[in-house]
Amino acid sequence: MDGPRRQLTGPPAGAPVGLGHDLQLVSEVEGASALKEPGVFFTPAELRRIASATSPAESLAGGFSAKEALFKALPAAGETWFWTDAELVHDRHGAPRFHARGPLADHLARHRLRVSVSLSHSGGFVSSVVIVTGGTSADPRLPSTLHTFRRTIRRGIRRVLRRVPAQTAGAPQ
Template identity: 40%
Template sequence: MIVSVGIDVVLVERFARALDRTPLLADRLFTEAERLTRSGSPRSAESLAARFAAKEAVAKALGAPMGMRWHDCEIVTDPDGRPWLTVSGTVAAAATERGIGRWHLSLSHDGGIASAMVVAEAGSK
């Protein structure tokens, strides 16, 4: 059963400017694994913007709980390149409180816009 849905869009250029203006912003928003590709090179602004959109979409799906920590919501990539959402700490607690046990995630970026959609499903992982 679907509990909630969240969607968010980010203007890539605006997000890239924010990252340039605030050097520690990427560290605050993303885990090291999110900031780097599988080969260890830095992710593009488009890719990071899509991951940020995913974190915002998760917050929306949870009803924007107070005290949510960005690192407690991590977007990981499986060996085939498919993005997955893992939650821990504050995000996992909010999800459990709402009966959410499984997440579905879609990321996209094109034409200067990054987007993400999450579906929160009841039950176990």
């Protein structure tokens, strides 16, 4: 390879880095008073949202489950994170996402990682899935280079396929 080497500090954009899942029985967290202490497991803003929810017990279980799934999905880093470094928020449509802060936010930014979360409530359970993926490329030219590479491959495949007659398997000739 000619020229200077460039080293990415994170995974390629969109590449999966970690997957976490948690299944939580809502009744198990209903009486857990420690979860309701501000700044221990949830931020004060999270606790306000949980308290005002249609079903506070389901929201509490959902937040707990989502954070469990997040910390299962994050690659081992040798760093200390706190439960409150990951604040579960919702957009105007109700879709959940994490707002990272402190050392966790620094880690995600430094390694160019993105976090996606999905929650599902059914039959007294909450299921959470978190996927951690590579964010953006360290080399701003990489996306256009990758696009050019893919386009070249597609053209080559089309040229080859034009020369190969299509045959349906098992069809009479």
